Amino acid sequence: NAGVTQxxxxxxxKTGQSMTLQCAQDMNHNSMYWYxxxxxxxxxxxxxxxxxxxxxxxxxxxxxNVSRLNKREFSLRLESAAPSQTSVYFCASSEAEWGYExxxxxxxxxxVT
Amino acid sequence: xAKTTQPNSMESNEEEPVHLPCNHSTISGTDYIHWYRQLPxxxxxxxxxxxxxxxxxxMASLAIAEDxxxxxxxxxxxxxxxxxxxxxxxxxxxAGSYQLTFGKGTxxxxxx
Numbered sequence: 001n002a003g004v005t006q007x008x009x010x011x012x013x014k015t016g017q018s019m020t021l022q023c024a025q026d027m028n029h030n031s032m033y034w035y036x037x038x039x040x041x042x043x044x045x046x047x048x049x050x051x052x053x054x055x056x057x058x059x060x061x062x063x064x065n066v067s068r069l070n071k072r073e074f075s076l077r078l079e080s081a082a083p084s085q086t087s088v089y090f091c092a093s094s095e096a097e098w099g100y101e102x103x104x105x106x107x108x109x110x111x112v113t
Numbered sequence: 114x115a116k117t118t119q120p121n122s123m124e125s126n127e128e129e130p131v132h133l134p135c136n137h138s139t140i141s142g143t144d145y146i147h148w149y150r151q152l153p154x155x156x157x158x159x160x161x162x163x164x165x166x167x168x169x170x171x172m173a174s175l176a177i178a179e180d181x182x183x184x185x186x187x188x189x190x191x192x193x194x195x196x197x198x199x200x201x202x203x204x205x206x207x208a209g210s211y212q213l214t215f216g217k218g219t220x221x222x223x224x225x
Binding site: 004035040041042043044045048058059090092100101102103104105106107 | 145147149155156157158159162200204212213214215216217218
């Protein structure tokens with residue numbers, strides 16, 4: 001039981017490049033989330049998916065798109081990376097739509113130069 | 114959305130109890146109080162949550178004030194593994210969703 005897994009662990013992009021961050025969970029959870037954490041700051045919600053087939057914007061969605069591929073997988077895409085998107089990205093999942101108890105992945109450290 | 118206020122940092126001696134305070138004076142009647150912690154270079158980890166009554170689990174206890182404007186996370190015996198940033202969060206419902214808004218948290222240092 002791996003919990004929440006994220007790939008890649010590290011990534012360096014040049015401004016304007018695109019990439020997709022992958023997230024998968026094996027806990028049969030309904031809801032999944034993408035957060036970003038800037039240095040010395042708390043986490044901010046980018047997008048979430050309350051259930052398979054639905055996605056909604058969080059606090060900071062600009063510059064990102066998401067896809068809930070199936071119940072297990074939730075990907076985050078940067079279409080044209082900018083230095084302001086340099087951050088650590090965390091994926092999380094929760095059993096309930098009301099995400100009282102969220103389980104987090106290990107994070108992806110992204111640097112945009 | 115309701116906000117929380119926590120001290121930036123706290124210290125505790127190993128094997129002693131730790132009381133981490135959180136103020137949330139604008140909490141609404143339906144807001145749950147959540148605590149998460151984040152160890153260095155890891156994702157956050159759920160600790161505990163509650164609504165009105167005090168709560169206990171294997172990791173910690175949550176004491177909620179009668180007026181719900183403050184709460185305290187209690188670690189009964191701090192260990193070196195408990196050194197982390199602790200986040201007090203109010204979950205709120207908005208636009209058909211339930212969201213957690215993380216602040217900066219309290220950095221707990223445990224002294225051997």
